Amino acid sequence: MTLARPVFFVSDGTGITAETLGNTLLTQFDGLEFDKTTLPFVNTAERAKNTVDYINFVGQQTGHRPLVFSTTVSDEVRTMLRQVDGLFMDLFDLFIHEMERELKLGSTHAQGRAHGVADRRRYDERIEAVHYAMEHDDGASTRDLTRADLILIAPSRCGKTPTSMYLALQHGLYSTNFPLTVDDLEQLRLPLALKGLEARCFGLTSDPERLAQVRSERRPGSRYASLEQCAYELRQAEQLYRRRGIPYVNSASMSIEEIATVVLQEKHLRKHGYPGA
Amino acid sequence: MTLARPVFFVSDGTGITAETLGNTLLTQFDGLEFDKTTLPFVNTAERAKNTVDYINFVGQQTGHRPLVFSTTVSDEVRTMLRQVDGLFMDLFDLFIHEMERELKLGSTHAQGRAHGVADRRRYDERIEAVHYAMEHDDGASTRDLTRADLILIAPSRCGKTPTSMYLALQHGLYSTNFPLTVDDLEQLRLPLALKGLEARCFGLTSDPERLAQVRSERRPGSRYASLEQCAYELRQAEQLYRRRGIPYVNSASMSIEEIATVVLQEKHLRKHGYPGA
Structure with missing residues (x-):
């Protein structure tokens, strides 16, 4: 139990948003050590399953429940990731429904938009x-x-x-x-x-x-x-x-x-x- | 009602996290026009009050309820910002308490850490x-x-x-x-x-x-x-x-x-x- 607590940034895109989100939140906790890993391009069910297995393995090895910051657009992938044995925090989970209600419009669930070549x-x-x-x-x-x-x-x-x-x-x-x-x-x-x-x-x-x-x-x-x-x-x-x-x-x-x-x-x-x- | 919907990125720091967060979410909504404004360094009660007045004014002028993405560490500033007449979404509101419970540690509420000279x-x-x-x-x-x-x-x-x-x-x-x-x-x-x-x-x-x-x-x-x-x-x-x-x-x-x-x-x-x- 002396190792740093594992932190994962998971995304179906580059992971940049997940890193920004997670790192901003982590700056608010002093005196703890975190061991951070970015897992980008988790955009298939198979990769999601492997990701969950890997995070669970690291959690067991370190004896710390991992923190997982996710920005995963695909409902299927996110549902699988949520099974992880750790604190799972997803940006879309929390805000996208509020936004859909407010904008009276469904979201597109398109992957890789935030940091891809959109235009x-x-x-x-x-x-x-x-x-x-x-x-x-x-x-x-x-x-x-x-x-x-x-x-x-x-x-x-x-x-x-x-x-x-x-x-x-x-x-x-x-x-x-x-x-x-x-x-x-x-x-x-x-x-x-x-x-x-x-x-x-x-x-x-x-x-x-x-x-x-x-x-x-x-x-x-x-x-x-x-x-x-x-x-x-x-x-x-x-x-x-x-x-x-x-x-x-x-x-x-x-x-x-x-x-x-x-x-x-x-x-x-x-x-x-x-x-x- | 023909104008683009106003979107604000508000922060007591640079606003970079609020922009990343907000823009990632907005990429999920097609066919809508957004008029985006970043309001950085909102780190006093007075600036918070002026910010709320300004956002409300823009909302009235355009006839659209603004979307407000916030990453504001100060509870006082955030409480004031939450009064805004728009959809208010703050990163800290949602995740920080979960993290405090998980880490069994209070957060520091220190401003400007995410994109300042931390080290x-x-x-x-x-x-x-x-x-x-x-x-x-x-x-x-x-x-x-x-x-x-x-x-x-x-x-x-x-x-x-x-x-x-x-x-x-x-x-x-x-x-x-x-x-x-x-x-x-x-x-x-x-x-x-x-x-x-x-x-x-x-x-x-x-x-x-x-x-x-x-x-x-x-x-x-x-x-x-x-x-x-x-x-x-x-x-x-x-x-x-x-x-x-x-x-x-x-x-x-x-x-x-x-x-x-x-x-x-x-x-x-x-x-x-x-x-x-």
């Missing part, structure tokens, strides 16, 4: 957005810059690149990012390529200590990573943002997801229908 | 993975290649880049990708830089028609985009994968999420504790 045109656009964001990372290209939905600007290592990629991948945004160089910061000016594009800009700052730590991992002992240099660059960046009326956020204690959420809200850029929107 | 070391690793994946996109660098968790290989435009970025961002994987050039394909050999790294490789293929369509958008009328050339490259790629015992999948009708799920399963690369895992 080919929109999906292809999203892929184009990822390629665009790759090409335009860190000011690498000024081609087609007027196509950008968003231009993230910041001193080096404040989180521009991951945030930009996240917004392209999860929200299908044509997202670019430009570094503010020491020259830009000294003269409180935007990179020349961004002339006329101020309205698409969003700034990032950080805390000097945090920035110095991140930069030190790259170039330990350098002037670039010194607390003094980081403090100077951040001070100048904030002054530049304020002077140009560019919205900005301090990313020091925020995750990519939190930064992205703030950017989407501030710039009114949320396009619904993408995986992360 | 700084792990978060920083994830950011490093994103930078690594950027640097190693499309065979651009062979530096530190032994650090790679995964090497995706494929002919041009089969989905290597978006899949690689997704695995880095959502799963914290040191993910790289290499194109199979026409020379590689003709000689049925792997890129030279991958010598000794075959065990980390995963291959992608596609359908000739789909690949020709994707390539045509880049270089219409080119030999590169011709059906004949695409069919040849895919045939050779599959033969190469089989000969070298490299697992592969046909990405033609799959989303990034579905390809990534297959790769994680086949290569046993799922690290739990990341946003997408």
